[in-house]
Amino acid sequence: MIMPDPSTSILRQVTGVRSGESDVELSIAARPAGTVGRMPGYLTGESLAEQGIETTLPNLPELELPPADPHPYAVRISWVAPDTVRITVAPPGAGVLADDGTWLGVVTDPGAANVPVTVADTGRAVVVESAALRVSIDRERFALRLDDVATGAEILRTAERLRQAAGLPVAPPVLANRDGITLNLELGPGEDILGFGEQFGRLVKNGQRLVLRCEDALGTGTGLAYKPVPVWHSSAGYTGFVNTGAVVTADVGHSMPSVFGLTVADDALDLYVVGGGGPRERLRSYTALTGRATVPPLWAFGYWMGRCRYHSREEMLDVASRARELGVPLDVLHCDPDWLVVDRLNCDFIWNEERFGNRRQFVEDLAALHTRLSVWELPYLDPASPRFAEAESKGYLVRRADGELAEIDKTPAPDGRPRMLVDFTNPDAVAWWQEMHEEFLADGVAVFKTDFGEGLPDGTTPHGGLPGHHAHNLYPLYYNGAVWDAVARTTGRSALVWGRSGWAGSQRYPGQWGGDAESTVAGMQATLRGGLSYAMSAPGFWSHDIGGFYGPELTPELYVRWTQFGAMSPLMRAHGLRPREPWRFGDRALEICRRWIRLRYELLPYLWQVAHESARNGWPVLRPLAFEYPDDPVAAGIDGQFMLGSELLVVPVFDDGDPAVRRRFYVPAGRWTDVLTDETVEGPAFLTREVPLERIPVLARDGAILPRVPVDGHVRRTDDLIGRPWTLHVYGDGDVADRELTGFDGHSTRVTVSGGTVTAEGSQPVSGRARRSGMSS
Structure with a gap:
């Protein structure tokens, strides 16, 4: 029995061709289609022969064809x-x-x-x-x-x-x-599909069904995504x-x-x-269309700490002081919503002086402790806010098709009151929102955490005429873009936000973080998978909450393992519902984490090179092995480790216990040297190593040249690294000629390594000898 659906049609025949200089437009006859009972497959009104129906099939049912009248498509x-x-x-x-x-x-x-x-x-x-x-x-x-x-x-x-x-x-x-x-x-034989944004399941998407809709995912294990992106890569090319x-x-x-x-x-x-080409070439072409990230300021690559929530000025100053006392480098301290007077799912930029005192003075007090301030925001307004009436009367809030104000969708409110959304398709609303940021930037606030943005309901009529069914997923792009533009214009420097939601094109507004991960081994693993998947769709600067945001009490050992992962990530921030300062997890955890934080600062010259390379080409900083080794048949399925740039292979350990862990991992073709143990291995191969809590495998490929800077107890933040000489760590036994390095001042220095001697021409001081590692005897 035919089951027609009047809305269903299949594009069938080309009926006309119009050619232009660089385009062709085809006229297409679309045919009404239906299904036959519960059988899979579609039937149109054309003859059975034209449709390729197997009329000799013994149990073929009587087929009643749908109408044959075509309608046009282009x-x-x-x-x-x-x-x-x-x-x-x-x-x-x-x-x-x-x-x-x-x-x-x-x-x-x-x-x-x-x-x-x-x-x-x-x-x-x-x-x-x-x-x-x-x-x-x-x-x-x-x-x-x-x-x-x-x-x-x-x-x-x-x-x-x-x-x-x-x-x-x-x-x-x-x-x-x-x-x-x-x-x-x-799908061809052996064809793998990767991408679709920050998806927390397996990196290879074959076998999965993904609904790309920005959601307040409420974690990394719910099957939802904060930053879905309709971009994918096929191993077919x-x-x-x-x-x-x-x-x-x-x-x-x-x-x-x-x-x-x-x-x-x-x-x-x-x-x-x-x-054509591999993922490198294709991402370069894709980001030429949708934009590339600029390199954030050097301080953005330092260590950030935050908590939901620091409740007062004194509490935050105490954290900054404690970091200095304990020799933990710290560049940015983040303040979640307690800086607001009305602070539950509301942001109206009214500073809470009762809790934090004068804003400019607070920024200056933090600066005296060599720390910058990050503040939280979201694009929602509570009717209890003194600024709500202004926003409503001036048309700055999103409305539904019936003219009523739109309320946030699917994010629970703590008191049952609706929250409304700023309309970022309205230029006047954007200017109003940006102006409120400018006051904070003038007082020295360094960066804004652009939280939420996934709550626009369906059925809205944005001011700018954007069709309602496009508005929900584009809202995070417009929101983060408005804040990023305000920072760039007001400060005159490379801008930075810390965004949770996103869509295609979000890579041009660095950076993003992986949302509210659970403080478990599974949460850590899902976080990395999300970052690898996002890297193939919105390449740039991504990060995550070290320790996870919520859930079971975080063990000191899992905190250490997550810190090791964070130290090797594009950006590094510890954050959660509960305290995330390393000294909160005992003396041993503090010692190990401090060592890894300092290692990150040592490697910042290398990470700085990767950041500039990525920004120039539209590439991610944290990279799946499939990005660097697209012809390796094993690489696509590897989603428990990653490349940091082209030179370093990082193998996080997903464990929350104290004993050493047997970690199995993959090394691609070539010779690799562990930068911490100097052990040399050959790939391609799967290896298993006993890994104590103090370290994880971090391997440099043969031919790598890693500029590093010495870090001691006097390094409080990235500013203290400026002017310090770099030492080149060269892996393998070949010479490196004419490598161009970008200094922290943005100027280029050309270096040549020959026989262990370094020749440098440029503004960045580079030590006269290269340390060689992983050489054959």
Whole structure:
């Protein structure tokens, strides 16, 4: 029995072709479609032969065909670079077909205006080819395939070949229905899919079904995500990006093992595909479209501490003083919502003088202890705030379609009162919000933690005319961008926020942290997986709460293990509901953590190089092995360790006990040297080592050159490192010629290492001899 759905149709035939200089627009006949009882697969009104139905199947039921009348769709194939094609599917006349890609604010650079392409229409297929990619569209069944021109390899194809026994297609290339528009791709043998933002499950997404909707995830183990991103990488050789704010569902071989289905809750699909090269080259092209991070200030790479909550000025000054007494370097001390008068899910920038005194004086008192101040915020207003009436009367708050004020969604309020949201599509509201930041920056506040942002409900009508179904996921991008812009404009320096929520393009507003992890081994493991996944979709500067944010009482040993992981992360902050200062976990934990914090400061010259490399190229600082070793068949599945830049392999230990742990880990091809023990190993290989609480494996690859700076008890923060000479640690027995290093002052120094002697030309002092490690005897 046929089960028609009047909203369901399948794109079937190409009926017209219009060619431009760098684009082709196809007219498509979409056919109404239905299913046959409980059988998988779709049936259209064309003849059974045209549909490829197996009429000789013995138990084939009587098939009643749906209506055959087609309705029009349009598909535009355009090029923003030779290696980047944009495929837009929409009803004829839709605005997205004529847009350059920037209308949502995710894409910031539409790319080249005229990319040379050739168009051939063979009668059976339309073939559009640039210097790097070839797109072939079958005229009769609207099948689409992408090939790499240089290698001839097929890198992407729709799933029209996949059928059930009666011949009904189970995954039509493009299906439109009441859920939105679905693109079905065929997963090739051995093809791995990575990405989709900060997802806390396994790094390889095959077998998973992900709903990309920004949520207050309330942890890392709930199946929700603070920072989903509709960007993924395929080991077949391409990177995909859906330019949307609508909810995207990615079914990666979950419902059907050989089908990768993408459903966008919209009537249009705006897909960018970057092909050719490895993840390095493809992320460079993707971030050329959506923006790259700038390098944060040097102090941002130091050690941060926070707590939810420090309740007074005296409490925070005591923490800063204690860090100095105990010789723990500390650059930033963070204050959560207690700095506000109305401080429960509200931010109106009214400073609580009763708790913290005069703001400028407080900043100066912290500065006397060589510490900067970070303050918390969120984009919600409580009706109890004195500034609520102003925001409402001036139209600064988001409204629903019925004209009423929109209330935050899914985040519980402590007192039952609704909270409203600042409308960041309203330029006047943005200016009002930014102006309140400027007063804090003028008093010396260093950075804002841009918390929350996931609470915009569905069905809103933002001031700027943004369609409501795009608004929810784009809200975090606009929110963090507004604050980042205020910091950049007011201070004139490279800006920084500390954001929890995000979407595609969020990498251009560094940095982000991994949300509210549970203080357990599982929480630590999920945190790293989230960071690795995010690195492949929003590459830049990511971090996490050392010790986790909530949950069972944190053991000193897990705190140590998390601190070791944090010391090797792009940014480093200890934070949680309970105290996270290292001296709170006993003398042994303090000693080990202090050693790792100081090691981080020693390695800051190296991390500084990675930061600049990442910002230039649109690469992550914390990297999955699959990023650095895309041709290694093992690397994609490794999500319990990571690369810090290209030179260091870091192996966190996921354990909360005191005894030494047997840790199994993978080293890629080549020779590697543990920077703490000088042990040399050869890869590719899985290794098992007995790892005491005092250390974790941190290995440098052969050929690495790590600039380091001496750190002793006199180093209180990163400012104390400026002007100190660097020592080059060279791994392997080859010479390094003409390595260019970026000094802490931003100027370049060219160094040459030959026979152990260092020659340096530039402003950064570099020691005259290189320490060689891991050399063969």
